[in-house]
Amino acid sequence: MKTTAKFEEVTHGSIWMTALRSSLLFIVICGIAYPLASTGLAQLFFPHQANGSMVKDASGRIVGSELIGQTFTDPSFFQGRISSIDNDGAGSGSNNYAPSNPELLNRVKESIAQWEKENPEVPVSKLPVDLITNSGSGLDPHITPASADVQIPRISALRHIPEEQLKELVKEHTEGRDLGVFGEKRVNVLQLNLALQALGNNK
Template sequence: MRIIWVTLRTTFSVAIMCCLVYNAAVWAVAQAAAPDKANGSLIENAQGQVVGSRLIGQSFTDPGYFHGRVSSIDYDANGSGSPNYAPSNPDLLLRTQESVSAWQSENPDVPVSELPIDLVTNSGSGLDPQISPASAEAQVPRISAATGIAADKLKQMIEQHTQGRSLGLFGEPAVNVLELNLDVQAAR
């Protein structure tokens, strides 16, 4: 009986330490060190309503807004990932051709030869919220025509939202599509 009592006490103590104390400590450190990231890097609109996260992309189809990368999972964060098609896979070729055709119909003023590759390819997670600055600039003629915002003003917005390489070395410059589109919405 003594061994059972010791085992139950030990199990209960370890459960309290691992399930409550440890998680509370990690939460407290995260809230103190990086509260924005710990709370999901949420983005609010001018009215203070949460409209998204800096970490997860959204689908924009309105011609007056910047469009993000292709997402095979429709930016559903419940199951991130994208198909691992080989370059020779016919499904990848078909999806890419469909993306290029959609680009041509939405952006007739920009030749396909100037279409940045990240606008017709998936990211590894299918959730990327950023596009390259070149991808944003390629969409300027369409957005300018749809909104009446001058092309120079749109390019200035892109420049303001361009994030450089991490630590000046890693990754590529990128533009968060949601943050950029909130500026476009405010300028309309």
């Protein structure tokens, strides 16, 4: 192509030199200055959130993060979603079962069998889907309010707490949609169980 005089001022050598200097400059700005400035401001303004939103129990002991799901094997606690990584917060993930994968069907069948054993009074048709599916992160801290409700008869029987009282407890711990419209209603399993433990039990 015909280059005009204006273009010729930029030589190939000077392009590489400028490229090198601008690369180094933005490595420093975007890779060091920006994340450090962000960290400083975040720690100054929002120390609780910036350090993982940790939760304490009644005695003041840190028992986990509000945002990271935990495994509850004891049937007298509310149980969260299935996690193929057993809620190990050092990692994250799931089995990535395709809807057509036979392993998925086997796992669901096992969950149903276990449900029938532990909750004889609640039929499978009442069981919400989120309680028998693996969350995407493997760390989902929430279940739907319906999933908490169906566990009430079991927990009531094991802890000798009236069902009405547990229903109230679930209601208190149900978070609405964000700004009243975004996302889904949900119950934080760890906080619900902390409240459940604080009720004491009569077993």
